[in-house]
Amino acid sequence: MSWAQAILLARGASRGWGGICSTALTGAPFSQVPPQAPRGLRCSAAAHNPDSSLVPHPPEPPRRPVKALAVHEELFRPALDGARNKANFVRAVQNFTEYNVHKRGHVDFIYLALRKMREYGVERDLSVYNLLLDIFPKEVFRPRNIFHSIFLHYPRQQECGIAVLEQMENHGVMPNKETEFLLLQIFGRKSYPMLKLVRMKLWFTRFKNINPFPVPRDLPQDPVDLASLALQHMEPDLSARVTTYQMPLLKDSPDAMDPTETHIVGIQSPEQQSALARHDPARPIFVEGPFSLWLRDKCVYYHILRADLLPPEEREVEEIPEEWNIYYPMQLDLAYGRSSWDDYEFNIDEVEEGPVFAICVAGAHDQATLAKWIQGLQETNPALARIPVVFRLSGSSGELLPSSSELEEPPPPPPEGQEEEDSQQRQQQGQS
């Protein structure tokens, strides 16, 4: 023990000096140490810069040579029943601790386990992370004097601990008291994993609810449910109603691939309905899309029904009827308005856009499917039967469009060639 510590202390000190004197030296003397060092010495093989490792980065830059991982890979072989679930994952970890009393190579095992977590679907399970941290031997890596704490003590292990925390962070798992206690036991109060933990505890609570438009963590699998969720996510009016115009055919039915039988889900608010009812039938309205909307890791494509902005000379000036309010005057007969020193309105340059009448999410993005949506809309919007509808669909549906998923933002006008010239007439024929 004392021997090993002496060596480590010396190494740590020299490394520390190296780090201080010249960044070019970092880690160089130790990079050759084989991962399964004899006598179970745990030391860093990777270059270590404490600051950079605290910055979140994608969870999986495999630092270890892949060959080395083969050592513990067999623990994660599919179980007899072939299921990859939490029980099997826990069993694998337990197997490691049981058969490896000296915990030889536990850092590699933890890295491996971290990579495997997603396969086993336990990447959001706090207890599993605690289990992983529990593999570390206790008390061994705690700094014992001031020099230990000044210079990175057991860098490789600390780094591994940080990797565990980082993966927790990436999956939004909040550490709990047990995590803190484990880290305290393993690395002590003055260590980088502890620092990371403290920062996580501080910032996680503040960032957890920072999104004013939260998306549920587990998205529905059913496309119809997902579509209605996406529509409600986009629609600011809470009175808007989601309508399913067409349910998808069952998967095992032979025509499942028939695009005309996919789901069509639309949303429309009462205000949009009345705006559509007021729309001048002489002006066409447009079906545009598909635009993409990302809900966590799923992408939903939607279409909008919109009209162009009326030219200023044709807009109706909303006038206050003379006999409107029975109880009190709706306007005062004064010659002047609000004085300029009481006008707190900022000078905001607002771009006016044409009205959007409805949104829909459909399984297919062709005109036939969307025409069904329009037909469905006609039931609640009789005025739609008189208004010509032009389909302006951009070519491929599977592609992300440059325009963002914001509803208000109009899509860039598609090239003329894509616009279907005769669709207007066809549509009118179809609807009449």
Next chain:
Amino acid sequence: MSGCGLFLCSVAARFCRAPAAFTVIRRPLLTSPPSRAFAKELFLGKIQKKEAFPFPEVSRDELNEINQFLGPVEKFFTEEVDSRKIDQEGKIPDETLEKLKSLGLFGMQVPEEYGGLGLSNTMYARLAEVIGLDASIAVTLAAHQSIGLKGIILAGSKEQKARYLPRLASGEHVAAFCLTEPASGSDAASIRTRATLSADKSHYVLNGSKVWITNGGLANVFTVFAKTEVVDSDGSVKDKITAFIVERDFGGVTNGKPEDKMGIRGSNTCEVHFENTRVPVENVLGEVGGGFKVAVNILNSGRFSMGSMVAGMLKKLIEMTAEYACTRKQFNRNLSEFGLIQEKFALMAQKAYVMESMAYLTAAMLDAPGFPDCSIEAAMVKVFSSEGAWTCVSEALQILGSSGYARDYPYERLLRDSRILLIFEGTNEILRMYIALTGLQHAGRILTARVKELKRGNVTTIMETVGQRLRDSLGRTVDLGLTGKLGVVHPSLVDGAHKLEENVYYFGRSVETLLLRFGKTIVEEQLVLKRVANVLINLYGMTAVLSRASRSIRLGLRDQDHEVLLANIFCSEAYHQNLFTLSQLDKHSPENLDDMVKKVSQQILEKRAYICTHPLDRTS
């Protein structure tokens, strides 16, 4: 709406001529013809002393007459009307209604030549005090004559009056006022009921539904407002509102079942449907297309009586609760010995005193010759008295403790009944808008010239204004002539009078500043308007009590010192309230939290829910 105020006067003048002339004959001239309405002048920082001082009186003969008449009515209400039974059964018994009819209470304001009692507004207010003892009956009667048949009195032709008023006055027919629709509360533009002229132009065909119609199930005569097509002067066809007198016998009139209400359960409120009802052209009330003004006039004229009605109820309530407080013992002391209980009685008495004063002052203004437009005053009486009723009944319940909450006692019924007062005849919020905007419109007209000068940068006007402000800020004493040698207020009320003068003066300044700041966009500043209305209501109340208490002292009426106390309490309280409210109206005032309030409500309404997380929630 621009010329509405003026138009109102003229229309009211035209409509009122017959009955008002009648009143004039009956009543001696007590005041000289008014120059301007009282409340409107307050907006300019002036007090029209002639209007409010001295407190109006009725002649000895009139008083005797009304007291004679009052006796049997009071006896009937205290002895025969079983309010509890009416409330429980949700219906006024037929014999009670018959008795009311025989007492002539269905035609109180119908002119005598048409078989009514032809009471003046003051007399009507006095009678309303007694009628207010049972809210269901009061509402039934008010719906019948304050709004139901008022249209015929105000706007009806001679033939219409002769045809309908006698039977309505005797109670043979009951009237109802049909304005509200499912889609139209105060928004007249969204009235859907439609009247179409038949091909031979002999009658209109009426179609549509009205909701919340008091007396809808009892009434035989309805004042119905419907849209009709009217050819404008420039030849274009427009939809305008027209008032009709509709008899149930015209056919096609049906009503829904009575609504189950929280209070005033004895009154009959239901939906009324008109289906192809044929209304003869002679039954158009007022002009075709002039229904809006008829509706405005009817509604504006009916409000003042709530003041005395509530005051009557409160007087009774004070009696009942005082009896309880003086007999119930706790810790070997009567409840009446506890300060917190005493305070409540003072509050009730004060409210009752103020609303009574306001109501009778307004009634007298309405009775005065010259057809003054007292709609602001009437609205103020309504707002003050309805809110006073609610607070006082609630305080009374506090005094009574659990027995106030029990169904065995009448108090919970009073609470339920008084809640409607804040809602019907125009909600208090809407009436505050009316009070503030009508007054501001008046002030705006007067001030426009001045404001124009200011905006143009006329040096003299600016210097004048700046000088005035400077004097104000240096603490000038305001003297509007209420006190002093020729003062109208009694010296023992000088303190209150000074407070009133100061408030009125600075209110005028504030109004001017507000008009300068907001211009016509003040219509959108509802929180500002609410404050303006609140100050004005307080000012009117102060004027009324000062005037009344001064009169009592001068005449040496019994218990005048009690009145002086009440008047001083109210004036002091109102003064400080006004100071606070006026400071809130200042720009950048720290007391004004409107911005924050608006933000909070916007956020809530965006989510349509209470936003804050639960106090027990945590993030980890």
